[in-house]
Amino acid sequence: xxxxxxxxxxxxxxxxxxxxxxxxxxxxxxxxxxxxxxxxxxxxxxxxxxxxxxxxxxxxxxxxxxxxxxxxxxxxxxxxxxxxxxxxxxxxxxxxxxxxxxxxxxxxxxxxxxxxxxxxxxxxxxxxxxxxxxxxxxxxxxxxxxxxxxxxxxxxxxxxxxxxxxxxxxxxxxxxxxxxxxxxxxxxxxxxxxxxxxxxxxxxxxxxxxxxxxxxxxxxxxxxxxxxxxxxxxxxxxxxxxxxxxxxxxxxxxxxxxxxxxxxxxxxxxxxxxxxxxxxxxxxxxxxxxxxxxxxxxxxxxxxxxxxxxxxxxxxxxxxxxxxxxxxxxxxxxxxxxxxxxxxxxxxxxxxxxxxxxxxxxxxxxxxxxxxxxxxxxxxxxxxxxxxxxxxxxxxxxxxxxxxxxxxxxxxxxxxxxxxxxxxxxxxxxxxxxxxxxxxxxxxxxxxxxxxxxxxxxxxxxxxxxxxxxxxxxxxxxxxxxxxxxxxxxxxxxxxxxxxxxxxxxxxxxxxxxxxxxxxxxxxxxxxxxxxxxxxxxxxxxxxxxxxxxxxxxxxxxxxxxxxxxxxxx
Amino acid sequence: xxxxxxxxxxxxxxxxxxxxxxxxxxxxxxxxxxxxxxxxxxxxxxxxxxxxxxxxxxxxxxxxxxxxxxxxxxxxxxxxxxxxxxxxxxxxxxxxxxxxxxxxxxxxxxxxxxxxxxxxxxxxxxxxxxxxxxxxxxxxxxxxxxxxxxxxxxxxxxxxxxxxxxxxxxxxxxxxxxxxxxxxxxxxxxxxxxxxxxxxxxxxxxxxxxxxx
Numbered sequence: 001x002x003x004x005x006x007x008x009x010x011x012x013x014x015x016x017x018x019x020x021x022x023x024x025x026x027x028x029x030x031x032x033x034x035x036x037x038x039x040x041x042x043x044x045x046x047x048x049x050x051x052x053x054x055x056x057x058x059x060x061x062x063x064x065x066x067x068x069x070x071x072x073x074x075x076x077x078x079x080x081x082x083x084x085x086x087x088x089x090x091x092x093x094x095x096x097x098x099x100x101x102x103x104x105x106x107x108x109x110x111x112x113x114x115x116x117x118x119x120x121x122x123x124x125x126x127x128x129x130x131x132x133x134x135x136x137x138x139x140x141x142x143x144x145x146x147x148x149x150x151x152x153x154x155x156x157x158x159x160x161x162x163x164x165x166x167x168x169x170x171x172x173x174x175x176x177x178x179x180x181x182x183x184x185x186x187x188x189x190x191x192x193x194x195x196x197x198x199x200x201x202x203x204x205x206x207x208x209x210x211x212x213x214x215x216x217x218x219x220x221x222x223x224x225x226x227x228x229x230x231x232x233x234x235x236x237x238x239x240x241x242x243x244x245x246x247x248x249x250x251x252x253x254x255x256x257x258x259x260x261x262x263x264x265x266x267x268x269x270x271x272x273x274x275x276x277x278x279x280x281x282x283x284x285x286x287x288x289x290x291x292x293x294x295x296x297x298x299x300x301x302x303x304x305x306x307x308x309x310x311x312x313x314x315x316x317x318x319x320x321x322x323x324x325x326x327x328x329x330x331x332x333x334x335x336x337x338x339x340x341x342x343x344x345x346x347x348x349x350x351x352x353x354x355x356x357x358x359x360x361x362x363x364x365x366x367x368x369x370x371x372x373x374x375x376x377x378x379x380x381x382x383x384x385x386x387x388x389x390x391x392x393x394x395x396x397x398x399x400x401x402x403x404x405x406x407x408x409x410x411x412x413x414x415x416x417x418x419x420x421x422x423x424x425x426x427x428x429x430x431x432x433x434x435x436x437x438x439x440x441x442x443x444x445x446x447x448x449x450x451x452x453x454x455x456x457x458x459x460x461x462x463x464x465x466x467x468x469x470x471x472x473x474x475x476x477x478x479x480x481x482x483x484x485x486x487x488x489x490x491x492x493x494x495x496x497x498x499x500x501x502x503x504x505x506x507x508x509x510x511x512x513x514x515x516x517x518x519x520x521x522x523x524x525x526x527x528x529x530x531x532x533x534x535x536x537x538x539x540x541x542x543x544x545x546x547x548x549x550x551x552x553x554x555x556x557x558x559x560x561x562x563x564x565x566x567x568x569x570x
Numbered sequence: 571x572x573x574x575x576x577x578x579x580x581x582x583x584x585x586x587x588x589x590x591x592x593x594x595x596x597x598x599x600x601x602x603x604x605x606x607x608x609x610x611x612x613x614x615x616x617x618x619x620x621x622x623x624x625x626x627x628x629x630x631x632x633x634x635x636x637x638x639x640x641x642x643x644x645x646x647x648x649x650x651x652x653x654x655x656x657x658x659x660x661x662x663x664x665x666x667x668x669x670x671x672x673x674x675x676x677x678x679x680x681x682x683x684x685x686x687x688x689x690x691x692x693x694x695x696x697x698x699x700x701x702x703x704x705x706x707x708x709x710x711x712x713x714x715x716x717x718x719x720x721x722x723x724x725x726x727x728x729x730x731x732x733x734x735x736x737x738x739x740x741x742x743x744x745x746x747x748x749x750x751x752x753x754x755x756x757x758x759x760x761x762x763x764x765x766x767x768x769x770x771x772x773x774x775x776x777x778x779x780x781x782x783x
Contacts, residue, residue: 093624191658194622197645198652199672199723209671213662300667301683303675305646 009397012390019386020449023424023442024412028275030423034268041426042261051265055273058255058266060245065277068248071161071241072231072281075168080223082169082323083176084215085316088207090181091189108181111174114327116554117547118507120524123167123239124531124543125330128337130155130163133345135333141346150345157242164241168233170327172226173320176219183218187211202307209300213293221406225413227285228278232416235509235524239531248274252418253510268422275419282414331547337540357541369545372506372523374437376549379444380501383452384494390453391460392482409453412446417510425514435517443511444504452501459493491564495557503550523549571598571636573619573727573759578631580611580618588614589780591631596727596759601750601773604763606780612763615780616729619761620652621645635726635759651725653733657712659704665715666691666700672719690718693752710741714748721756728760735765746772 033039037048055061090107114122129135133150141147156163189211196206216223237250245251252274255267307313337343341354361369407414424443425435433439463486471485472478487494512522527542575594579587588611596602604612617623619633622645633640640648659668669687677683691697694714696707704712713733720728730749734742746769753760762769770777 188656188658190624191654191656192660194617194620194645194652195654195658197622198620198648198650198720198725198729200646200649200675202646210660214660297663297667300663301670301680303670303673303677303683305675 006397008393012393016386016390019442020412020446021408023427023446024415024420026427027420027422027424028415030426031268031271031275031420032423034265034423034426035272037265039265039268039426042264044265051269054263054266055269058251058270060251061248063245064248064251067161067242067245068231068274068277069281071164071168071247072227073285075165075172075230076223076227076285078165079169079172079176079226082173082316082320083180084207084212085313086173086177086320087180087184087215088203088211089317089320091184091193092203093190108178110324110328111178112554113331113547113551114170114324115174115178116503116550117331118503118524118550119167119171119233120235120239120507120509120528121334121543121546122171122327122330123236124527124539125332125334126163126167126170126326127156127239127531128333128536128540129326129330130166135329135336138346139348147346156240159242161241161247164237164247166326167236167240168230170323170330171236172230173323174327176222176226179222180215180219183215184211186218187214200305202305204307204310204313205305208308209296213296216289216293221410224282224285225410227281228414228416231278231281232274232418234418235528238528248277249416249418256418256422256514271416271419271422274416278414278416278419331544334540334543334547337536338544340537340540357537361541361545366526368521368523368526368542371437371512371520372546372549375441375444375508375512375520375522376502376505376553378437378441379448379505380452380498382441382445383449383501384456384498386449387453387456387497388487388494391457392486396478409450411450413450417447421510421514425517428515435515435519437520440512440515440520443515444508447508447511448501448504451504452497455500456493456497459490463489492557492561495560496554499550499553499557502553506546506549571726571758572596573761574632574634575619576632576634578615578618578629578633580614580623581628581630582614583626586783587630588783590783592778592780594776594778596761596776598759599753599757600775601753601760601762602776602778603770603773604761604778604780605765605770607782610780610782612780613731616652616731616761616763619727620650620729621648622652649723649726651720651723651728653716653720653728653730655732655735657704657709657716657733659707659712659715659719661704663704664700665696665702665704665707668704668715669719669722672722674722674724676724686722690722694718694748709737710745713737713745717749717752721752725758727758728756730760730762732763732765742766743768 035051037044037046037051086107090104117125127134131137131150132153132155134155137145137147137150145151192210193203193206196210197203201209232249233247234249234253237247241247241250246254248270252267252270255263255270258267336350338357339353339355340350341352341356343350421443425439428434428439428442433442467485467489468481471481476484506522507524508522509524509528512520512525523542523546527539527546530539530542533539573596575592577591577593579589579591581587592615594602604615606612614623614627618627618629619640621640621643623629629641631641635648635650640650659665660671663671666687669690670683673683673686677686687700688697691699694711694717696711696714699707699711699715704715707715716733734745737745749762750772760775762773764770
């Protein structure tokens, strides 16, 4: 009987499972079938291990795996360490009125552009910055470097994947930093630091032994999302990573796209391996963290109070702002290229400017822009509606965000995209969804929904229930309460969640590429494919547009409530 | 061993000083009570003495502990213990590890350190609680652990900011007795911010009343 009384709750759960969970699982399933030889489209119907044999014979597999692991773990660790250091800086209350202290209120706003810009835009900008003929080289040539022509150095797409690591750190540092700052609100940081100080512990020591052990469980899932992305990114690897052999994810995509369809099977095997690699990496990461925590506890029992690894703070204090500056410069260089007419090496700035490319854009919206906006609006709107529906149903019919539910929401972000997107495409074909906008929007929804849901849930739960109780006592129906009170009070968080959804959708590369069957181009797919070409001005425009649309969405999300309030006061 | 405040004033960002210049002294083993209306700056005074003020505050005058000026020392070098209204036991550590965290570094060796912690637990009538989760302790038990944690660090002075305010009347009496017993044992100057006249009577020490300027 309970089941039927609470039917909306189960209906909502069913909708979510069908729209979010099942596609991921089905996609993984199809990939697994293909990896083990079952791909009806190619006429393969029987279980076989030949795909794996082919995979191991493909060149450079070991190097690809090594590259993926190194770039994944290195970038995630560096971004995490810097983010934690950044948190310690924000919470420090030094008495010296230094320049750094004055910069504190600006820290968060400076992070916003890098956060809003899609991964591909930042990667392209960084490439334009670091390349042998990039802005950094131009700024310092020829007076410092004596280069009259771009040197033959592999600063981007280097064999060690370092520029890829740098690009990943630039993008993930602000994300982890902001997430950690929000999570720290649940911990009494300043009082616990005061107590630690009074017991003789230096600030750094207190952060290691007291604050960080409490913080890490709160940011565990976002950190894992970062790790999985770093291991499986394709768009950043295309622009910044080495070409041959590439990271495993990029190699897999190349095999999928190869003209030789027979490669689809080993490609699926590679995709499945990437999935398994991801599981192994997550386990390895968590075990390492547990070991570190256990060691920290042992050190806590010993009671040493000094500043551990003092030399590290100097290094961290220089690295953190450098990464942020590189990130901002990456976006600036895109802006400069977009209005350049002529910029030859080694001039520090363009010799002539022109708005030609922008004017052409305004006179005729490129298809890519239209598609990007349609996809973003579609997926974020559905995501917001689903999130609101689920939260409202939970409010009315009971239910809470258990740990299991949280992992389920995070699931699409914890599985490498390439591991299941091809399989999903096959699955879509089975149900008749043949690579149209609908399929791509659904694919985007898988990744937009978790971010929208997670950014909304805290504000939703924090809403003072007494507003609704007062409204009910005044005779408002529950639908009226929801529509007129709840949604109005939550307008700001709703718009912000929508803006985040827009940003996530704009930045999607693989879903648009794979689901659209090459027919649907977005700003991101165009930017990435143009990035290897010669016309940096056009790429600059696309890259900047990529970053501008999310910023516009955030701007609207922040301004709209204020405008509405102003209107009301009149 | 004594704690002396000499013409001490604390000023929030470019405003009027919170109270008139204070000159006050607490001797070893004495418990001085600090009283005053809400908002006058009692907590701020304690934070100033402990070194926990943030950069929005400025201090004039001197704080001298055992003939050593404290004003230029950072909080982690002053060796002045502090207890806030909430016990603030670190939730990720067990009760025993919380105490071990406070235990002075001068006690060396795992066995010795464990011994000291167990002794502290016995003094707090919490023998056998080493592996307990702080969240499972009652308010009074947590307060006792918090006090022992502060004392295990062998501080040269102790500041208590209404540490028993959230406990009920009977518990407050028990905690007061516990504090007095520990104070007799450790013989350091203690400053206690309180609203309770009963605390003043029991402490039998100097009384500092803050007036707003």
